[in-house]
Amino acid sequence: MEEVLREIYCALDQVLRKGAYINIVFSGEFKHRSAVTFVVKGVVENYFSLKYALETLAPRGVKPALKPLLMAAMFMLKHGEIPGYAVVNETVAFAGKKFGSGVKGFVNAVLKKYPTLPEPEGIQKREAELNAPEFIIEALEKDGVDPKTVLRPPASDLVHFRLGRKGKTEDLSGLETLTRSEAGGWFSMPDTRLKELNASGKITFISPSSMECVNAFGDINGKKYLDVCAAPGGKSVYAAEKGAEVTAADLYPHRVKLIEAYADRMGVKLNALQNDALCRRQEWLNAFDCVAVDAPCMGLGVISYRPDVTINKRPGDVETIVPVQKAILSEAAEYVAPGGRLVYSTCSVLKAETEEVIKDFLKKHGDFSIYSYKNNTDFGRLIMPDGKWDGFFICVTEKKK
Template structure:
């Protein structure tokens, strides 16, 4: 175990507290975590512990805030880093079976002493010993939704929306599933390698590999980091959630199609489209010019750059650039609140509000309206989001069909025929359905 030195550069618990302070000030968790991993010399084991603690505390933040509010006399007066330190200790005590409480206490008290003064050391020691002696405080004295919110660490407004839209039992099941670890899934580059051969290679270098229940070209990996292999660098696969593979699957692409991908960065779906093209082209747009290089980098790594063109453009203004009726297919993988990614990006739940959801729905509707004239008669638009609330999903489908009688909704098909007996044409995947991200996909055909 690391002991605290003056710079603490390699101590996973100390770094976790610092990283959590930055994230609670608004920094992105994945960027902060990657920065710390890249700029320090932690062992693989300590890197895993560091990442685990940071994500774990973010996932359970509301629960831990509640506990600390009951365990100290003046929670409002605690400095941020002391709160984060207590949360990291509580997380380890509850969720990390292999770490003995004694080690958690010693390390946490050392950090308290190093960063604070004797009073803080005494406070941290007192809180941890109280938990050890009496257990964690009961979550009581509030209504059922507030209790659910604290237990699952999900804001009340999200629970209320879900209760109204999918019912209490489904909401409960979603809440239970979102604090589980996310799957590590990859999409096979069908232009470069067959599934059987890739599985063999991955197993040879130590991965445990299984088929996905969601997407035929996906594999779910354990026991290694998919982004660190030569196979990844050489473009034999890319890292993508299983549900995120479904919008392109539903597009039924022909090799010579001319396709518009309106919200394309970092290019997960652009490269998937390009893998199906021979002489065809996918035009990938994104509002942010500085993100375009990511799309091309991915296309080059995957060996499909000849079939990809990129432009910076607000998708609500495609009318200024493209003629009407030119594209065979259009993908609108819209900017959204991302609530379907709650497992992979745990802080999303605290950052988004109902107002954001409503504002994003207006942007999404604007993009759909703007691309409607650009697809050929007989062509298709696929609309997708990685969120699970109706405002950004089925409501947009309904509004689009009302405004655009020249389109008909078509049933979304997937390679593995998911939810084949559903009543709706669109496909909704919730995070508890298969353990993949929540996603929404709808398809429209231009009939006149």
């Protein structure tokens, strides 16, 4: 069991302490993949319940490096198939080897007391049930949204993907529950064949909500298209496949490489480059028919496949990110040619990041007006996560001719 614990600990430590995305961590190599997935996903999905447990059982605090191990062991005690005594003994032994024998008594005491822990109450109960910090729950409530719809979205067995240029409808024959999505992609049950088709660029997994961010521009064939926050490239590559002449920019050079690799895999050409969307680029002024701002955001719409989204958030994060979203949108507006379109999207549904950003934008940019693409609010289309669709906000604006 020591080897399994080591893999679980390393994966969980990356997510909990180093802020790595759970889906990226899972794309690594694991000898004990099913155990790692079960425990790491389980801990992340029950993070606030386990956080309450640690705070109650060890009120004087726990060394940060020990937390992933204790949380993994507590999750296994409650949900795993290994007998409790074995989980405790193996975890204590592992802790001794990794952190020195001085921690063994502490680890043993915490794990032995865990089964007798009283249920949380009040705020801690809400945080545990919704697996999110209170400030996020309150922000959703303030917006008139039932926090459960966003923080505990229903699960779906189906996956969504679209055909790439190399793929044909025949490649999909025999897939279980194959149906078209409104966005132009397909839903089906997961299948190992899909993984192969994805690796060869015949299909690509993408949320229908993401596709709609590009569909919202209308016909983009032959148009000059700029994506100022493009990595890892889902929307830019789709836009290139729809015939646009795409410039795909991102702040981080290592993320620009992801766009290039994605475009290569799908067999499309685009111009990927490093660029800070907050710094004006003279040669781009009024130069693009379509400009996409898929802004960095709180990510609350994608919890169904990124359950880690809520665990590293701090009060003040919304107040920090909103001015960045406003500034990126404002700069991007300068690159839209007269008569062109600007699409602002977020995989988040908080009003502060969505309609408040647009209200502010329209106030400062009298040359832009809202264009309705399936709008269900005054400011754009708000998609609530439902297991099949990610939560998204999409706003299309048009620049005066």
